[in-house]
Amino acid sequence: MVFSGHQERYITLAKPRLRIIPFGGTGEIGKNMTLLEYGNSIIVVDCGVMFPEETMPGIDLVIPDVTYLLDKKKKVKAFFITHGHEDHIGALPYILPLFDVPVYSTALTIGLITVKLRERRLLDSSDLRTITHGQRIEAGPFNVEFFSVAHSVPDASGLAIRTPVGTVVHTGDFKIDLTPVESKPTDMGALARLGTEGVQVLLADSTGVERPGYTPSESTVGPAFDEIMRNSPGRVIVATFASLISRIQQVINKSAKYDRKVAVVGRSMIQNVNMALDLGYLHDPGDTIQPWEKIMNLAPNKLTIMTTGAQGEPTSALSRMANRDHRQITIRTGDTVVLSATPIPGNEELVSRNIDNLFRLGANVIYGADAKVHVSGHPGREELKMLLSVTRPKFLVPVHGEVRHLILHGRMAETLGIPADHILIPENGRVMEFSPDSARFVGHVPASNVFVDGLGVGNIGDVVLRDRVHLSQDGVVIAVITLNRRTGKPVNRPDIVSRGFVDDVDDPIIEGGRDLLYRSLQHTHANTSAEPVYVQNKARDILQKHFFTKTKRRPMVLSVVVEV
Amino acid sequence: MVFSGHQERYITLAKPRLRIIPFGGTGEIGKNMTLLEYGNSIIVVDCGVMFPEETMPGIDLVIPDVTYLLDKKKKVKAFFITHGHEDHIGALPYILPLFDVPVYSTALTIGLITVKLRERRLLDSSDLRTITHGQRIEAGPFNVEFFSVAHSVPDASGLAIRTPVGTVVHTGDFKIDLTPVESKPTDMGALARLGTEGVQVLLADSTGVERPGYTPSESTVGPAFDEIMRNSPGRVIVATFASLISRIQQVINKSAKYDRKVAVVGRSMIQNVNMALDLGYLHDPGDTIQPWEKIMNLAPNKLTIMTTGAQGEPTSALSRMANRDHRQITIRTGDTVVLSATPIPGNEELVSRNIDNLFRLGANVIYGADAKVHVSGHPGREELKMLLSVTRPKFLVPVHGEVRHLILHGRMAETLGIPADHILIPENGRVMEFSPDSARFVGHVPASNVFVDGLGVGNIGDVVLRDRVHLSQDGVVIAVITLNRRTGKPVNRPDIVSRGFVDDVDDPIIEGGRDLLYRSLQHTHANTSAEPVYVQNKARDILQKHFFTKTKRRPMVLSVVVEV
Secondary structure, X not given: OEEHHHOXXXXXXXXXXXXXXXXXXXXXXXXXXXXXXXXXXXXXXXXXXXXXXXXXXXXXXXXXXOHHXXXXXXXXXXXXXXXXXXXXXXXXXXXXXXXXXXXXXXXXXXXXXXXXXXXXXXXXXXXXEEOOOOXXXXXXXXXXXXXXXXXXXXXXXEEEEEEOOEEEEEOOOOEOOOOOOOOOOOOHHHHHHHHHHOOOEXXXXXXXXXXXXXXXXXXXXXXXXXXXXXHOOOOEEEEOOOXXXXXXXXXXXXXXXXXXXXXXXXXXXHHHHHHHHHHOOOOOOOOOEOOHHHHOOOOHHHEEEEEXXXXXXXXXXXXXXXXXXXXXXXXXXXXXXXXXXXXXXXXXXXXXXXHHHHHHOXXXXXXXXXXXXXXXXXXXXXXXXXXXXXXXXXXXXXXXXOHHHHHHHHHHHHHOOOOHHHEEEOOOOEEEEEEXXXXXXXXXXXXXXXXXXXXXXXXXXXXHHHHHXXXXXXXXXXXXXEEOOOOOOEOOOOEEEEEOOXXXXXXXXXXXXXXXXXXXXXXXXXXXXXXXXXXXXXXXHHHHHHHHHHHOOOOEEEEEEEEO | OEEHHHOOOOOOOOOOOEEEEEEOOOOOOOOOEEEEXXXXXXXXXXXXXXXXXXXXOOOOEEEOOOHHHHHOHHHEEEEEOOOOOHHHHOOHHHHHHHOOOOEEEOHHHHHHHHHHHHHOOOOOOOXXXXXXXXXXXXXXXXXXXXXXXXXXXXXXXXXXXXXXXXXXXXXXXXXXXXXXXXXXXXXHHHHHHHHHHOOOEEEEEOOOOOOOOOOOOHHHHHHHHHHHHHXXXXXXXXXXXXXXXXXXXXXXXXXXXXXXXXXXXXXHHHHHHHHHHHHOOOOOOOOOEOOHHHHOOOOHHHEEEEEOOOOOOOOOHHHHHHOOOOOOOOOOOOOEEEEOOOOOOOOHHHHHHHHHHHHHOOOEXXXXXXXXXOOOOOOOHHHHHHHHHHHOOOEEEEEOOOHHHHHHHHHXXXXXXXXXXXXXXXOOOEEEEEEOOEEEXXXXXXXXXXXXXXXXXXXXXXHHHHHHHHHHHHOEEEEEEEEOOOOOOEOOOOEEEEEOOOOOOOOHHHHHHHHHHHHHHHOOOOHHHHXXXXXXXXXXXXXXXXXXXXXXXXXXXXEEEEEO
């Protein structure tokens, strides 16, 4: 297999060929956005966000870098969205307003995008177009067919994109689930037909490649919820993702079966449930869903609460409940809390904290793989083999996952007989160029992480993040030095303020620093050496050394010189 | 079961009864230290450290709070150590010098403690005493018998502590492994004998209670390593814990079998391997272990490298190799890297990053549960049931684990017929009092986390940590205001310095803040309102509001007033 890191980097200016460029935040490759470019046309597949890693403190979201797209703005024909998860639609409010082009997707996906754009008052200026599976859209030299795939949100799609160099199949996020819930199965017939027609390039989801075998069907969580609704002595509180409509449906069905009413709690989940009910993607078997206020006084064993916070998000409804900080719901002995999700890497500590606090409040908490209350939405290894066998692509580009997933996916494909040089392992922003009989890497486009922090988009760079990490490690010390402009000597002992460094403002280490600094600056020679910048740097160096000697810590030291 | 959080808090001053007090860092209960107190005597079981959580930035280690022990210093008779892992011995360098008492443990454990104390030049002043399994030590009214348990370090012990109110059994960390490697199995005979004699209180490891069934034996990793050593085309680099002597032995054995020499790389692993060889806990079947320099030029398939860094620790040998920053070893295509460990919660991101980087450098990486290169050292649910059936304790105190593990352990014990009010779920610092026929919670002793940061021990409090977290989120802004002492008005535009807030020092948001502040302070009335503290607070408020309005971020704002 050909790994992008191992090949020469050059840009070719040859005749039009198909270019494919993946974008993604943090470590994942091609997760959030993919560009297809041919001649004077570009189409965009997906437009999502990543959630920040530990090394990005204070950052709200990470969105794809669209420098390249903006440079070629006139070429952009349309956005095609595979499904309605944040990591595929969440960047639309930031990026869509920059381009005057339509967005195509299925009804539920357009519904989820609508909720998002309406909140930002961007709905009226957006051109959203609902398609159905099987439909084909022309966009320049591209012809895009949506086909149904099963995933953890209904109405998910894979794309078959006919281009002048052959058909590109992009799986989107998928699993081969033949018994999904309120959702269509992956259209194996379409995949087989495409395989027969000939697939030039397959871009395939690698997220689950570490897992052997097949991912269990969504319907396998039914029996676990049946037992929970039947046997729990009190209220059942189920936390899952707001977009996991199929899961919400199962909770509603099993609640109804055992005469429980369901209250939906949490803004994003209420919005999504209402939208999915309106569009017919969620069904209420008979007044089961009720506002909390109307049913809060029912017997506890007649109550189910659906809410968000399965990932431990600190401001979510479930985290508030665990911290006795929820406006409406107080956890009490006899409650059963179900975490119907697997913690995303990095969220384990937050999720554990919630589980512990819920147990402390007397709840029974059902969580973890043994509880069988969650299944993955991504394919295991045998499903990926099935996909390859059915589509028989000429070239394979593993996407969605970190580099290890892509490489493992590529290796597995080699065992199925795909030649090593027909498997391309990209990195984000790496340009792949395809002709009818070749595939190669031909350069790079900008693909750094663009950070959203508060109202700011892209105005947070690596220096700011490095400073934040530094500040968090040992805190900050600020020295304010008042210099006599004439003599270049300090007028009095410097002021020192610190935060996050030592407990006590009168700490002898701080006081020692003040004395040392005052003494040292007394001996500064007047004239050039008393330049404020010189004094400022000298003061910083003196204090850094002093603090490190005394504490073996390295706070950030800032010095400000005031001349009077 | 009786949960400490749900009972009245009071201190009793009745006649001598047995008190047991657990201590632990972060979320784990009783993990790092346990006190047993009877009349005028206290013994200490274990003395370990915890590694800091995400909410403790910059902290190196967390050690137990010994306020209570220092208050009763004269009562302290001895330290008894169950095994040589950091979370059971790591705090000895900080705590042992405060008490002039002996430390008892098995030979390998004393060896690991020796390495640690020698490094800190504390060995000569310490009284370390090696015991053998089956031996009994008198310490005031306590009689302490060590018995063998299997764990992921050899020579681990459980303790049977005879006291005037009955026998207390503390399992330490254990699993019921009947085929361990270079290590003794858990002494089921001793446990059965104790059960027959009568166990008053059982303190038992709850870490693995979420796992159904039995934990696989250490010997089950042998076949996986056999295959790896036989089939890998180049060098094999195995990363594991420096104390996992049994694992190191298996790697040595399988390397020798396929004619590979083994180089040990990384300071802590070299120290431990040498010590274990000296004490006879590790065996070299015939010049297999060699210094790196001597074997570095052998054919790659004749080489194994044993190293640390399986947890992604940034300064470990493996992380350096993954980042092309290791002095001696450069990862290349054909290398096989084996991660023989499970990431500790919180380390997942670091471990993933290393795996990705190793793949990028061309290595094959073997990791994860499917690879069968690691097994847990803690008991699964069926082993805990076995322990309860064999020891038949009157009272059960689940320890080692977070509160959810303790509660799940307690519930499981109820299903085995232990009465609910005979199961005590403690928190750290909670005092449990036992008589021959009763058990209850009787108060609290100080048990906060004591932080080690650089040279400082315990001089970092919650305010410092809160400040560090705040600083990491949105950075810091410092305003320096020079006031005319007479008029109370600013002499010139204030200086503003920021770090971790916005990218550019000349950012219009910062400049806007300067202008706004200057204008506002112009209108300060002279006399009382021009007190520096008043101006300082006003400046802070103005800037906080300004920055939040403009950015929706909340940097820490500090203001310093200089009067001239």
